[in-house]
Amino acid sequence: MRLLFLSPDFPSAVNPSACIFVQTQALELKRLGAEVEIHAPTPAVLPGMARLKPAWRAYTQIPPHYEVEGVRVARPRYLAFPGENLWGWPHHFKALSLWANPGHHYDLIHAHFAHPEGTLGLWLKRRWHKPLVITLHGDDANTYPQQSPHYRHYFEQALNQADLILAVSEAIRQRTQPLTKRPIVTHRVGLRLPPLEQKPDKAALRAELGLPPDKFVLLFVGTLWKYKGVLELAEALRRLDDAEVLAVFIGEGPLRESLASTSRTGIRCLGQQPNPLVRAHMAAADAFILPSYREGLPTVVVEAGAAGLPVIASMEGGTPELINPQTGFPLEAISPEAILKALAQLRNHPAEAIARARRLQAHVYQHYDATQNARTLLGYYQRLIEGQTPVVAQISDATGLLPGQNPTHPKREP
Template identity: 30%
Template sequence: MHVVLLGQYPPHIGGVSSHTYLLSQELKKRGDEVYVLTYPHPNVKDLDGVKVETSFAPNIKGLRGLFFLISSMFKLISMVRHYNIDIIHAHFLLPPGLIGVVVGKIMGKKTVVTAHGSDLLIQADKPILRPLIKFVLNNTDYVLVVNNTLKDMALELGVNPEKVHVTVNAIDTVKFNPQNKDFPSDIQLSQNKPIILFVGNLVFQKGVKYLLEAKKLMKYDAELVIVGDGPLRHELEKKADEEEIGDVLFVGARRDVDKIMPCVDLFVLPSVSEGFPITILEALASGLPVVATNAGGVKEVMDESVGLMVEPSKPDELARAMDKILEDRELREVMSTAARKHSIKYVKLDIPY
């Protein structure tokens, strides 16, 4: 079978990109030919036997998605014809899902859409986008969601239950493992303090402002490393500086997270909304205890054996949970062992087509 994946893919960084890469490799293992159409990036190239192409989309705020929508439809039609594509699999409902469904109808091809989180949690609540999302969901052949919360939301929008499948994210446990210790030399940290790690986009949904407030409330002396970039970075850096929240280091988006994770002591995800967080899987595979908020699919990927869950937007609860794990070395070691074991459950993706 010839499959084209549409949406984020390496060298883009993020959870969706990690997911689509692992999916492409699973498809290849079962004998499929895999092609990718992704957003523009200066370092786009074919990767591990997968043909990767891009379409035109200038990096202009508010217009990138529109240009990608239009140019990708023409590009995808060309790829379907040239590579004799059987299935179009779009990741994220808008714009990739809309592109995939429209082209699928034009070309008479089966389509699959995967909802990863904010497309149903946030976009579907916007009156101008809700009709488009319902159109995508009701006109595709398969609707894949990464947790049961998203499944319920899709069903509320009137999707046929028979075509909705929960397919949780997976993790490369060879790449992410406790022995993979090679902390980047360009990140300068204190040598005698435990390290707390956050990895993710610096957007409102990730709740990083609550993490900074929790850091200020903590009793245990630790260093916080924030890996990621996004529209709120300047505001968050300013908050840390003006409120004199010490030992906080912003290091931007990085491609060596697998080298960083095994070298730290605790992973924190303070999201206010979430899909099925790949970063938690990566942290667990790296042997890290986790403190996370009970948002979206978080409760489906972790339990009290591997970390602590608190309510979203509650910096005091977040601070107490981080203190509890960092103060208790024995608890940390038990959770670390359990984390690695727990992650092994997520080594393979379920592909329902």
């Protein structure tokens, strides 16, 4: 089976965490015998412009072709514009690099995100006469359709013309299902999970990572933007004023410079880090926090859950499918006050925090195993390639509920 993945980004030496979930899925499919090729165009940078912005300089350092564990990755340059997903038509420019490709060596196209990748996928579907799968990941379904009539047009077109639509969370599926008469299937993000009985040596990891052995380490992983709740978290750390706490931020963004500590609470900003190092910090930390204003299905919370880490998180997007009072510490609001309250509850009741983390870990291992999810995906692909309608089954337990969720209202809309 030969697959073409369309993705807006992909991990590289420059940005090792970019769309890491696409890489995880591609590698699992490769291990199961599929041939996977990635098409993830990179914005072109005009001569001299690389000196103006670090992001532009980074684009110039991404090679046009490379391989990851046998998966071929194409990063052709295309003409990009500010706000292109909302107001532009980047799929036209991205299509140029595929114009001469006859497509006969692919059996199926899988586009990650509805637009522009899904729209590009529709063009390839018509041109190559190949089935198209589109995965909705977050803002492509939750935010952008309400912000631009251009985007909404392309979004609804994708929902009605792709052969199969997947959503990474039940919240996304519930939000988008009313826009089309065709079924949207919840297919959750998977991770390569080590054997559950493997427990890393926390003290040794801290020594290796340069983390203090005796402090409470609070970890944040994500882009340092306002919508991730970074400002509220920084203010909470300032008010906490506790020399026994070290907050570690992994990620890049415009708010990095504003995270310098202004109280006794320690703050360490590590910038972008490769995924193995992110997981090492999760294994070494005492708690994880994500006070985000919007999410699809946050992969970092799945990773923190797999590591057995107590989690504090806002109840946005697909996060309630992972976090509730039985499996973590939901934020009552995205505010410094709510963050401090949840953090105090977690620290004051360590046994309960461990119990919740174990319930979350068990849930992640049951429902977010990348190999299991890739096998299900291969079944969908095979039926589409054979011209049949996929037998779509939700990847969940009989109820789809986490411990403690109300069976009458199992999910909360974002």
